[in-house]
Amino acid sequence: GAVVSQHPSRVICKSGTSVKIECRSLDFQATTMFWYRQFPKQSLMLMATSNEGSKATYEQGVEKDKFLINHASLTLSTLTVTSAHPEDSSFYICSASYVSGGPNTGELFFGEGSRLTVL
């Protein structure tokens, strides 16, 4: 199956700093990537939809100036948490859609996630 790589897997930073998380589709082109956030023992909440070459679409309640998303190529999307605070500590997961037109169209492939801890 398609592989999505996410980096870093863990990051610890001080309050007020910015952190960038990368999401790469390794063996396929992803015109659309999605960023999710997951708090402990909770479900995944969609933060934004990232489209290559255009501005990301943010879900209601997600601050676009706080969570900067860039999708500069068909294989890379980045999420930057700006001026991070302890409440931003969470597990961030990206995914990419494998739009083949075949029987598995719509299937999403997920990265391994990035655990952010803001001190």
Add this chain to the structure above:
Amino acid sequence: SQQGEEDPQALSIQEGENATMNCSYKTSINNLQWYRQNSGRGLVHLILIRSNEREKHSGRLRVTLDTSKKSSSLLITASRAADTASYFCATDAWNSGYALNFGKGTSLLVTP
């Protein structure tokens, strides 16, 4: 916004038993998918069932979909300790651009 609701929230069974998890959703869907997540890890896609399908099998997994009741079930037969994980259902709609809405998940514990 979150759409799927799984039940039970937690399930504990012994190896060899079957595990059944249910998922309900609120609006019309295009596909419904089940994912597995081991603690602190990413998601692994298990099975996708389309809105015009009623049942699908994959190995020890059996998924049903009842669009009239807006519900789905995931059955894991002959469970193993390695099946211990959280299981999420996720739905998408025709106009969602493949963005998924996840349920709250069922935490499955399989004891030897």
